[in-house]
Amino acid sequence: MIFKKNLLVILTFLCYCSIAHGQKRDTYFFSREDIQNIKEAAQTSWGKTIIDSLKAQINVRMRHSLVVPKEEAGHLHDYFCPVHNVFFEFDWNKPTEHYCSFCDKTWSSDRINWAWIAIAQNKNLQFLTDCMYVYLSTSEKKYAELIRKMLLDYSDKYPNYKVHDKGRNKVVPENYSAKIYAQSLDEASWFSDACRAYSVVKPLLKKNEINKIETNLLREGVNLLLQRGGGGNWQVWNNSGLAAIGVALNDNSIVNIAIENSKVGYQHMMKTHVNKDGWWNEGSPNYHFFPLRAMLLTADAVRSMGYNLFDEQLEKMFTAPIKGIYSDMTFPSHNDGWYGVSLPTQIKLYEVAYARYKNPLFLNILQACYKIEDRLSPEALLTNTTVDLNEELKEPESYLFGQTGYGVLRSKNKTVVLKYGSSGGGHGHPDKLSISVHNGKSEILPDLGTCAYGIPDYLNWYKRTLSHNTVVVDFKDQSPTTGQIIYFEPTSIEAFTDKAYPGVNMTRKLHFTDNSLFDEFMCTSDSIHNYDYMLLLTEEPKIEEPFVNASLDEDISYRQIKNVRKSTLNKNFTVSTSTEKITFHIDNTSLFEVFTGKAPGIPPTNPDIITKTGTEKRPVAPCYPVIIRIIDRNMRIQANWEFF
Structure with missing residues (x-):
């Protein structure tokens, strides 16, 4: 805290010095070449489609009041039905009534109502961005006028917003509180984009309007963000917000702190939070692309301030995910984050990446993605490039992400992933040696990711060891730890951990060829333990063995499994679905138990991305657990998979 206070004093002094002495550099978010590309691309058939889509979105927004909310916002993750885990149907005219079509019920509470405001603020930010691109493309001043009015409205209201958290508590600055939103993370993201819109229309504003926006909004924002930050993705977004405000104010002192601060600046975060293999170190596709956008916006913003951040390491953050995709261009949903993250959902980032790097691989990604999705992202205008959809994406090969800690085995269009790496910090999951299987069409053995953070299932199920395809020892979650790779080949992988559970060594090896997978999981210990080997199938399995009704009540995570059935066996057995058959061989035990049931499975995808x-609108799909329970010192289970 002392560091932050000193930093604020120093920055305030530098800001006044820079104003006193004047600054000659012309700053921008869009260079002359960018603007020329946008205008030219807007004249193409695909560019006209983008502009027409943006205008349609603007017209829809203008059917409702453009007045900025006067109250502070809550948290987006509270805007979900607590029963079905689905996003409520947003209605501009009903800020206190929130409908779930699966309940056929309207919900209301303080937190839900405050979350409604957060969504309204997000929609306003999208409105500003849409108007910005249409104005840049067409020079129609009515769109600049819409930006002007809304930013002036924000300038009236921002000084009066109270610093608050998700519960509308008036908390001290050390916490991650904010003013527009409940989190400084969201506030920084807002400034990262809003400053771009302001910079584009600034030449059209009167002097008193410029002074009002810069004093009441931008410099107030600087004062808040300098007292915030933290670590991980929060800090890179904090840097992005500061960099954007610094460029908008033409204030190099703010930009220098965002980029060069030795403890929290962009360059420090790149060195300490991006793994050598290119992945962000929180170990999640969602929490890779989320901070990547912040770093991309930062690099784009500070070009006019003399920085070139489009280096090899930032480029590697775009190339790494391409090596980790399934054949349908989705990712295993490791750790926290929305299920269903894919290259098509992140396509606007790759549009900007191609515009800056001109890497042919990124163009190939655009070609592949636009066979699935329409090209409607306004960022595409920056490339000014027509995409040839006849080009095929080269199939990725088996790959080991050694520092992030997972291996990808491929056989034709099928993929098997073994996760063994670092815990992932606060967004990590206790799931060492978990696997996921994709059969070329979809995940048949999924990593579930998470539901919204405000839903009870988040902590009771999705963030627990039991909801992953690994082994639970003595009904407890694994300890945060990093496993070790033993070997990796294009068809085989083996990994190990001895820190997930005290006194238990765990090893898993996979061999994957053609239409078969061999999976061996071993646990050894000097003490007797309860080993629960878990597989979560997306289709209800058939097991030709006698079962009786049972219950699982050992922990709250076990209680999420319903319709429990149990069979006691002492021989090999087979589990089958319409797409695979799994034959299990259990070593060195006379009797073991097999449990089946039904549990929360694949949650809805990111509500901000319309598919x-x-x-993003469907309810949680069920999954079907198969648990093999062994009580012994050691456990050795071999599973032979055959894919149909």
């Missing part, structure tokens, strides 16, 4: 199939 053609509506996955």
Whole structure:
């Protein structure tokens, strides 16, 4: 805290010095070349489609009041039905009534109502961005006028917003509180984009309007963000917000802190939080692309301030995910984050990446993604490039992400992933030696990711060891730890951990060829333990063995499994679905138990990304646990998979 206070004093002094002495550099978010590309691309058939789509979105927004909310916002993750885990249906005219179509019920509470405000603020930010791109493309001043009015409205209200958290508590600055939103993370993200819109229309504003926006909004924002930050993705977004404000104010002292501060600046975060293999160190596709956008916006913003951050390491953050995709261009949903993150959902980032790097691989990704999705991202205008959809994406090969800690085995269009790496920090899951299987069409043995953080299932199920395809010892979650790779080949992988559970050594090896997978899981200990080997299938399995009704009540995570059935066996057995058959061989035990049931499975996808199939609106899909329980010192289970 002392560091932050000193930093604020120093920055305030530097800001006044820079104003007193004047600054000659012309700053921008869009260079002359960028603007020329945008205008030219807007004249193409695909560019006109983008502009027409943006105008349609603007017109829809203008059917409702453009007045900025006067109250502080809550947290987006509270805007979900607590029963079905689905996003409520947002209605501009009903800030206190929130409908779930699966309940056929309207919900209301303080937290839900405050979350409604957060969504309204997000929609306003999207409105500003849409107007910005249409104005840049067409020079139609009515769109600049819409930006002007809304930013002036924010300038009236921002000084009066109270610093608050998700519960509307008036908390001290050391916490991650904010003013527009409940989190400084969201506030920084807002400034990262809003400053771009302001910079584009600034030449059209009167002097008193410029002074009002810069004094009441931007410099107030600087004062808040300098007292915030922290670590991980929070800090890179904090840097992005500061960099954007610094560029908008033409204030190099702010930008220098965002980029060069030795403890929290962009360059420090790149060195300490991006793994050598290119992944962000929180170990999640969602929490890779989320901070990547912040770093991309920062690099783009500070070009006019003399920085070139488009280096090899930032480029590697774009190339690494391409090596980790399934054949449908989705990712295993490791750790926290929305299920269903894919290259198509992140396509606007790759549009900007191609515009800056001109890497042919990124163009190939655009070509592959636009076979699935329509090209409607306004960032595409920056490339000014027509995408040839006849080009095929080269199939990725088996790959080991050694520092992030997972291996990808491929056989034709099928993929098996073994996760053994670091814990992932606060967004990590206790799931060492877990696997996921994709059969070329979908995950049949999924990593579930997480539901919204405000839903009880988040902590009771999705963030627990039991909800992963690994082994639970003595009904407890694994301890945060990092496993070790033993060997990796294009068809085989073996990994090990002896820190997930005290006194237990765990090893898993996979061999994957053609239409078969061999999976061996071993646990050894000097003491007797309860070993629960878990597989979570997306289709209800058939097991030709006698079962009786049972219950699982050992822990709250076990209680999420319903319709429990149990069979006691002492021989090999087979589990089958319409897409695979799994034959289990259990060593060195006379009797073991097999449990089946039904549990929360794949949750809805990111509500901010509208998909053609509506996955962001569907309820939670069920999954079907198969648990093999062994009580002994050691456990050795071999599973032979055959894919149909």
